[in-house]
Amino acid sequence: MKNFHVRKGDLVVVTSGAYKGKRGKILRIVGERVIVEKVAMIKRHTKATQKNPQGGIVDKEGSIHISNVALFDDKLGRGTRTKIGVDGDHKVRLGVKSGTKFPTAGM
Numbered sequence: 675m676k677n678f679h680v681r682k683g684d685l686v687v688v689t690s691g692a693y694k695g696k697r698g699k700i701l702r703i704v705g706e707r708v709i710v711e712k713v714a715m716i717k718r719h720t721k722a723t724q725k726n727p728q729g730g731i732v733d734k735e736g737s738i739h740i741s742n743v744a745l746f747d748d749k750l751g752r753g754t755r756t757k758i759g760v761d762g763d764h765k766v767r768l769g770v771k772s773g774t775k776f777p778t779a780g781m
Contacts (some may be wrong), residue, residue: 708740713738
């Protein structure tokens with residue numbers, strides 16, 4: 675498993691592409707792509723099932739390449755690059771310009 679600059683649950687901003695400027699929470703990471711809440715919406719045609727007896731067209735989130743998102747920094751009000759720093763005996767992600775601490779789970 676690769677280590678990326680963002681993780682599931684992070685608030686991110688899209689930095690390039692058709693969805694530039696949109697913000698949302700990361701729902702999943704699939705390979706080198708991320709699925710961001712309410713960004714890159716696509717229409718999926720679904721068959722009728724027991725769970726969804728009507729079937730039909732469903733809106734769902736599509737994926738964006740991980741290089742096109744940046745961690746959102748409340749202090750700056752925009753996306754930020756991050757570096758790894760040490761806080762006591764725990765690793766944390768730090769915003770490069772503002773120094774904002776972002777928790778790093780599992781490290």
